[in-house]
Amino acid sequence: MRGNKTEVVLKIVLVPLFWSMVFPLSKIILEKVPPISVVALRYTAGAAFLCTISLAGGAGREMSDLLRNRWPTMFLLGFAAVGSYASQVIALRYASTAEGAIIASTAPVYATILAAIFLEERIGVNQVLGLLLSLAGVTGIALAGEQGAGNGNLTGTALMFVGAITYSAYTVLGKKLGASSTSVLAVSTGLGTIPFLLWAVFREPLLPALRSVPSSAWTNLVALGILPTGIAVVWYFSLVSRLGAARASAVSYLVPVFGLVQSSFLLHETIGPAVLLGGAACLAGVALAQRPAKEASGIRESQEGSHSHAEAGRQNTGT
Numbered sequence: 001m002r003g004n005k006t007e008v009v010l011k012i013v014l015v016p017l018f019w020s021m022v023f024p025l026s027k028i029i030l031e032k033v034p035p036i037s038v039v040a041l042r043y044t045a046g047a048a049f050l051c052t053i054s055l056a057g058g059a060g061r062e063m064s065d066l067l068r069n070r071w072p073t074m075f076l077l078g079f080a081a082v083g084s085y086a087s088q089v090i091a092l093r094y095a096s097t098a099e100g101a102i103i104a105s106t107a108p109v110y111a112t113i114l115a116a117i118f119l120e121e122r123i124g125v126n127q128v129l130g131l132l133l134s135l136a137g138v139t140g141i142a143l144a145g146e147q148g149a150g151n152g153n154l155t156g157t158a159l160m161f162v163g164a165i166t167y168s169a170y171t172v173l174g175k176k177l178g179a180s181s182t183s184v185l186a187v188s189t190g191l192g193t194i195p196f197l198l199w200a201v202f203r204e205p206l207l208p209a210l211r212s213v214p215s216s217a218w219t220n221l222v223a224l225g226i227l228p229t230g231i232a233v234v235w236y237f238s239l240v241s242r243l244g245a246a247r248a249s250a251v252s253y254l255v256p257v258f259g260l261v262q263s264s265f266l267l268h269e270t271i272g273p274a275v276l277l278g279g280a281a282c283l284a285g286v287a288l289a290q291r292p293a294k295e296a297s298g299i300r301e302s303q304e305g306s307h308s309h310a311e312a313g314r315q316n317t318g319t
Helices: 002-020 022-029 035-056 060-069 071-091 097-104 107-118 125-146 154-176 182-203 206-211 215-243 245-267 273-289 299-312
Strands: none
Touching: 002 022, 002 215, 002 245, 022 035, 022 071, 022 097, 022 215, 022 245, 035 060, 035 071, 035 182, 035 206, 035 215, 060 071, 060 182, 071 097, 071 154, 071 182, 097 125, 097 154, 097 245, 097 273, 107 125, 107 154, 107 273, 125 154, 125 273, 182 206, 182 215, 245 273
C-alpha cells in the first residue's frame, strides 16, 4: 500500500513538472531550430512514443481500425492539439516562458464554457466568474508586457491566448468523441503532426536547419517529445483512474508554479509583480471555474462536469 501511495505522489509531482517543461525547453530549442520544425519534431517524437506504448499494450488492432475507419476524426483531433502548440511556440518569440505557462493554464476555464455550449454541460455562476477572472489576469499580463512591466508584448499574449483556446476546443472535441485511450492519442497525434511536418520541410526548411543542431538541442527535443507529450499524458490518465477526475485535475495548478521556477532558473527571466498578479488572477479563475455548479438535477451532472474539467487540465501544451 505504501508503494502505491508513493507512486501516486510521484506522479502528482512529475506530471505537472513535465508539462511545465514545454515552454522553457521550447524557448531554448528555438535558438537553433525554426518554430514549426520544433512543433513537428516534438510531436513526431511524442507520437512515436505513444505508438510504442500502445502497441506494447496489445492495441495494434484498435490503432489499425482507427486509421482505417476514423482517420478524419483522428486527424481533426491531432491537428487541434498540434496547432495549439504551434501558436504557443510562435508566441515564445514575443512572450516569456513564464507568461506562456500562466496563460496556457487557463485552458480549463475556456473548455468549461465550450462544453456548456457544445456538450450541454451545466454552467453556473462559478464558471462565469472564473472566466472573467482569468480573462482579467490574461489582460493584465498583456498590458504589463506592453508597458514594459513584463517580458512579452500584446502579440505574444494574443498567440498564447489563441493556443489556450485551441487546446480547450481540442479537449471538448476529444470528450465528445471519447478520445481518452492511448491508442486514440497515438493515432491522432501522428496524423495531426503531418501538416506541420510538411510545412517544416518545404517552408523553413527542416533538413538544412537540423544539420546545424547541437547535441544538447537534440536532447531537449527528445525530452520535449517524450516527457510532456507522452509520459505525462499516460500518467495523468492513470491518476484519473486511481484518484478520480476531480482530484486528478488539481495537478494542473502546479504547472504555472513549476513554469515560473524553471523560467527563472533555466532562462534567467525576470518575473515582475504585474505578471505575478496576473498569474494569481488566472489561477484563481481556474480554481473557481472548476468548482462544481450547484445543480438541481442530482450528483451525476456534477461528476460529468468534473470529468470535463480534468481533461481540460492537461497542459498544452500536452498531448
